[in-house]
Amino acid sequence: MxxxxxxxxxxxxxxxxxxxxxxxxxxxxxxxxxxxxxxxxxxxxxxxxxxxxxxxxxxxPAGELHEKFGEYLVPDLMYMYQKYLNPDWRTLDMLEHTENSLHNQVRREHIDNAPPVLQVTRLNANELLIDYVSARRMGGLAVGIVRGVATYYDEADRIDVLPTTSEDGERVQIHVRRN
The missing domain is CATH 1.10.260 (434 Repressor (Amino-terminal Domain))
Known part of the structure; x- marks a missing residue:
């Protein structure tokens, strides 16, 4: 970590x-x-x-604490990696590009660091599916970060975040939809 x-x-x-x-x-x-x-x-x-x-x-519960902490992390993470962010992005865009724009950079800068692998599938203009894959089993943290991203972009009231698998698994699916 x-x-x-x-x-x-x-x-x-x-x-x-x-x-x-x-x-x-x-x-x-x-x-x-x-x-x-x-x-x-x-x-x-x-x-x-x-x-x-x-x-x-x-x-x-630990899972709930992971989520709360994940939400808390977002402003600092966005500040730290702002040079990799497109200013025109909103919540779904940010989530869609996290793996290629942020996680790959973290892996390059910190060889010992291993952020989770995110496989994001854009289902349509208002919906995407995130496959979080990590032996760390911190899906709750990922769910919290997704909620925090929506808050960061002032879309928390319009973004539904629904884990579709157990949040403590090695592979967690998170369905994100703009309503």
Missing amino acids: HGTILTLLKRYVQTQYDHSTWVKLVELAGLEEGNFSHKEVYPDEHLYALIGRAAEMTGI
Whole structure:
């Protein structure tokens, strides 16, 4: 897991709760350190442990926390990768081009990083199907990011996001439709 994601998780927890919650979460997750470098890649287990302990602490299911965190990530991700975005894109366009414009770039810039593979099929002008494929099994994060993209483009009230498979699988299908 890229350190940037873990750094943003820290900020998310501190924003939603407080710093002491983050410190306790790191301790409960069995991690030695709660500060992560955006230049490093960490074991995926760090994120699993942190989200798992957060679920225990809050009573919110881990999948739901993944979604909430995914939504939270979007403004920062859009800022970080803005040079790869077409200013004319809207939600469906952005999702359709994420694999080729963003994920490929992340793989080139950070050889140790492995964002999920997204196979996006445009069904028509108002609909697409995303096949999320990752051994990380973080489909909930992907669903949250899709919702966050719709919010970013101020289309959240017009975009329906429907996972059509279990969100904790290695392959997750997400149906996205503009209504």
